[in-house]
Amino acid sequence: MAEADPQEDLKRRALEYHARAPAGKLSVIPSKPCISQEDLSLAYTPGVAAPVREIAADPDKAYDYTAKGNLVAVVSNGTAVLGLGNVGPLAGKPVMEGKALLFKRFADIDAFDIEVQARDAEHFIDVVAAIAPGFGGINLEDIAAPVCFQVEEALQTRLEIPVFHDDQHGTAVIVAAALRNALELQGKELGRVKVAIVGAGAAGLAIARMLRTLGVTEVFLSDLHGVLHSGRADLSAWHQPFAVAPQDWDLAAMLRGADVVIGVSVRGAIPEAALSTLASKPVIFALANPDPEVDPAVARRLCPDAIIATGRSDLPNQVNNVLGFPFLFRGALDCRARRINPPMLLAAVDALARLAREPVPDMVRAAYGLTATQGLAFGPEYIIPKPLDPRLRQWVSGAVTVAARESGVARR
Structure with a gap:
């Protein structure tokens, strides 16, 4: 009997995973009850008029009365998707959904994936700027260079919320x-x-x-x-x-x-x-x-x-972006930062480097199927924390928030 092809087996399992009902990796779950007439009158008309008037009078109230402060848009034009190249925005949607899943899993941030069929860089910039008011941050994803640089710089200039190109x-x-x-x-x-x-x-x-x-x-x-x-x-x-x-x-x-x-x-x-x-x-x-x-x-x-x-999870020293972007955004959102700036990035670098030198809790070893005597001590095969280390949020997000306040981009 011929041996099973590991790549074909992975492909089969991945397609089954994504096709399992409901298809994809995301759904929208209400955060407030809506099971009674009173709930309905508060969630929608006539009660919803109250926060509308408050926000119209003071836009910052959107952080108090809507999900804006914990909501990130994961935006792509699909021109540089993973190692697959220019597959287009629709084919890139599974990756953007996956990014949104990671935001929620690692930093409890809600994220919507938004795939843009853009004519050119200027069109893409205009589309993202137009939808930005509803979000607390914009995560640019899988946009080919050099357009990605142009897009990020323009949006950082135009918007008063963090705009972050994770691939960079x-x-x-x-x-x-x-x-x-x-x-x-x-x-x-x-x-x-x-x-x-x-x-x-x-x-x-x-x-x-x-x-x-x-x-x-x-x-x-x-x-x-x-x-x-x-x-x-x-x-x-x-x-x-x-x-x-x-x-x-x-x-x-x-x-x-x-x-x-x-x-x-x-x-x-x-x-x-x-x-x-x-x-x-x-x-x-x-x-x-x-x-x-x-x-x-x-x-x-x-x-x-x-x-x-x-970059592989099955080898020591996995350099994985999931160690960064969820916690950078968590720290930025927690203080309502206007942007993610160089001091915040450097604070994240320092926090990650220092955390790798700390003793690793048993729960992290268990997550990777290791015993107390197996690896995960600072050394040549452990130079960066593991993605499933629960201390990342406290260490990295906390350092980012402090840097945002000290550099003057925090609103609170």
Whole structure:
């Protein structure tokens, strides 16, 4: 009998999961009773006129009388969905529903997924700005670069609620926290390492920007067309500040002597032959999902002194955005922040890095099927907290709220 194909089995189970009635992953559940005539008169006419008049007189009252303060829109045009590319807004809907599910599961935030069939960036911006009044925050998702940069910047300027592109900043926060811990374990300092980022899309540029903020001076990037340098005429305004490599560099030269390699690209983007040219005790983050840029087992064999992280849940050191975006928004919503700004992102980085050094409760070990003597102690195979750690909300959201207040963007 032929062995079952694991990929086909996963596909079958995933389709069954999504098709099970009711189809999809979301439903709307009323938060107030509506079982009597009195309930109906309060929920709708004539009683609903009272909060309408209050909000008309003072828009901030919407936070008191509606769900706005705990409601996030997960918005996408479907142009860069996971590793599947430009599949369109409708095909991207399962991912957006999944994002909304994670908001609720990890931070008790209600989220609506909104898929936009937009003509261009300006149309997309106008649509999101038009629906924004009903939400406490906007999570931009799976929008291809460089349009994602244009969209986020325009909406942050126009709106007085947090607008956050998770593929950029969520990824950057988690990578920075994990890297800070990994470098300490390797006996290296952020300000004295060479970082090579393979992939110069939304995530790659945001990671580079975050690392510069943290004091990394040697950050180099590459994309499908080669290493970013000043001689390239095909770079956008967002790429140009990072085009600092020598013009004669190829990917092998960029990787040679690197202390840190971060892959935010596709399977095979980090050549195995380059691993032997890395600095001693390197840090290798191969984050493409489900197939990393280089096989972690091969990386371990060729670089036995490396600290390795991936985006996979079945391997140590999972760099997963669910460690960031729910708790960033939770902290921002709790203080009614006008935006999620750099001090709030840095606070999240610090909180995640520090939490990984704390003793891990038995309930977290149990969630991952581990005993008290199995792993999950700060070290080369535990540099970042696990997504099911219940302390994340207190640590990360709390730090974000404090940073929002101290930086002047909190309304309360």
